[in-house]
Amino acid sequence: MAAGKEIRGKIKSFENTKKITKAMEMVSASKMRKAQDRMRAARPYSEKIRSITANLSKANPEYRSPYMRMGGQSGATGFIVVTTDKGLCGGLNTNVLRSVTNKMRDVQTAGGKIEAVAIGGKGFNFLNRVGAKVIAHAVGLGDKPHIDKLIGPVKVMLDAFVEGKVDAVYLCYTRFINTMKQEPVVEQLLPLKAETIEASADQTHNWDYIYEPDAATVINELLTRYIEALIYQSVAENMASEQSSRMVAMKAATENAGNLISELKLVYNKTRQASITKELSEIVAGAAAV
Amino acid sequence: MATLHVNVVSAEESIFSGEAKFVALPGENGELGILPRHTPLITRIKPGAVRIERADNGQEEFVFVAGGILEVQPDGVTVLADTAIRGHDLDEAKATEAKKAAEEAIKNAQSDIDLARAQSEFAMMAAQIAAIQKLRKR
Numbered sequence: 001m002a003a004g005k006e007i008r009g010k011i012k013s014f015e016n017t018k019k020i021t022k023a024m025e026m027v028s029a030s031k032m033r034k035a036q037d038r039m040r041a042a043r044p045y046s047e048k049i050r051s052i053t054a055n056l057s058k059a060n061p062e063y064r065s066p067y068m069r070m071g072g073q074s075g076a077t078g079f080i081v082v083t084t085d086k087g088l089c090g091g092l093n094t095n096v097l098r099s100v101t102n103k104m105r106d107v108q109t110a111g112g113k114i115e116a117v118a119i120g121g122k123g124f125n126f127l128n129r130v131g132a133k134v135i136a137h138a139v140g141l142g143d144k145p146h147i148d149k150l151i152g153p154v155k156v157m158l159d160a161f162v163e164g165k166v167d168a169v170y171l172c173y174t175r176f177i178n179t180m181k182q183e184p185v186v187e188q189l190l191p192l193k194a195e196t197i198e199a200s201a202d203q204t205h206n207w208d209y210i211y212e213p214d215a216a217t218v219i220n221e222l223l224t225r226y227i228e229a230l231i232y233q234s235v236a237e238n239m240a241s242e243q244s245s246r247m248v249a250m251k252a253a254t255e256n257a258g259n260l261i262s263e264l265k266l267v268y269n270k271t272r273q274a275s276i277t278k279e280l281s282e283i284v285a286g287a288a289a290v
Numbered sequence: 291m292a293t294l295h296v297n298v299v300s301a302e303e304s305i306f307s308g309e310a311k312f313v314a315l316p317g318e319n320g321e322l323g324i325l326p327r328h329t330p331l332i333t334r335i336k337p338g339a340v341r342i343e344r345a346d347n348g349q350e351e352f353v354f355v356a357g358g359i360l361e362v363q364p365d366g367v368t369v370l371a372d373t374a375i376r377g378h379d380l381d382e383a384k385a386t387e388a389k390k391a392a393e394e395a396i397k398n399a400q401s402d403i404d405l406a407r408a409q410s411e412f413a414m415m416a417a418q419i420a421a422i423q424k425l426r427k428r
Contacts, residue, residue, distance in 0.1 A: 041303040048299055048368050052332070052361050128395070136388040137395065147301045147373055152384030156392075159385065209361075212319050212333035221334060222359060225301075225370060232301045 007268040018257035025250035032243035039236040046229040059208040067192045067223050072167030076113040078157050082173035082234050083123030084242040090249035093122045096184040100172045103186050117157045145235040161190050173234040174241040182241040292326035293345040295366035298353050300373045309345035313367050331362040
């Protein structure tokens with residue numbers, strides 16, 4: 001019964017794995033709901049900022065923020081790569097990192113340099129492995145994104161843009177569409193396109209704000225917050241994607257473990273039966289010989 | 291009587307939303323009191339309490355904000371609240387901290403690369419083991 005015992009051991013270990021994946025699935029399901037709520041809660045802020053910025057740029061059409069500066073000459077491109085800290089979430093990080101690699105290859109074949117900010121441990125490890133210049137990173141964000149932890153790394157990148165060290169900044173993350181579908185996105189963050197801001201302004205506009213202390217300061221502060229809100233939003237979406245992707249991956253793993261267990265049980269029963277039959281025929285043969 | 295539509299939002303959540311008769315908040319250049327039909331105004335606000343006199347039951351609501359930006363329209367007030375206490379020096383400190391961490395990571399890149407390599411090797415081994423197991427089963 002050596003084979004039988006071996007199979008029994010295997011079944012046991014698959015059952016344990018199944019228990020773990022099942023537990024992870026349920027944990028992700030509950031975390032996913034919270035992550036989605038947080039993602040939605042972040043929306044009013046960026047919408048409000050956008051409408052205020054639209055009003056402002058209507059009132060001050062001649063003012064150009066440093067974030068809108070086009071055509072830098074440094075030849076370097078910045079990437080803000082948002083990934084998860086933990087693995088076991090299906091192809092989520094692989095997909096976003098593949099898009100990042102494609103974009104980076106485009107930049108490199110055009111002769112550009114790359115500077116990157118990594119948000120999330122997986123992307124940080126990846127960027128180090130491919131030898132990208134990581135100028136700042138934020139890892140270990142936990143289940144709840146805090147803008148507090150993002151300000152520093154983001155400011156490093158924004159400063160690099162304002163100082164002209166990078167010409168453009170791309171934001172790479174996984175957009176949450178629904179529980180079953182998440183999509184890797186690489187979108188241009190800087191220079192800010194004036195149209196995207198102005199598009200939401202109302203048409204009739206014949207008033208201006210009173211500014212304290214002055215227009216430029218307020219606009220700059222607003223835009224900095226706007227960019228941070230965009231990044232925060234992407235982190236929140238990434239976390240919602242992470243949890244739902246993990247839930248789906250763990251559900252599949254649980255199902256696979258169940259299939260394997262039933263297959264193994266079949267094999268186990270067959271070998272058991274075979275050995276019993278063998279023993280019986282031996283006894284019968286033995287009895288016949290006597 | 292005219293009322294103000296007050297929205298207090300932060301990047302992480304919507305803190306307050308409703309009609310109000312009066313709003314008082316700590317502006318950068320001093321305390322501001324805002325009544326309906328105020329002229330459009332935009333300013334930074336200091337960390338402090340926002341006092342909102344509700345229109346429906348006349349009760350006062352206090353919301354603490356760690357600074358942010360205030361936008362006033364004749365019919366509404368929007369407070370873009372910061373969740374973290376901000377300031378030029380503090381932001382600068384955070385940026386330097388982040389930069390330092392990145393530099394240190396580059397210094398220790400060897401170990402990180404080793405770790406990453408070990409992880410990818412581990413993943414490969416796991417895949418191999420799975421393949422072997424599948425083959426054996428046949």
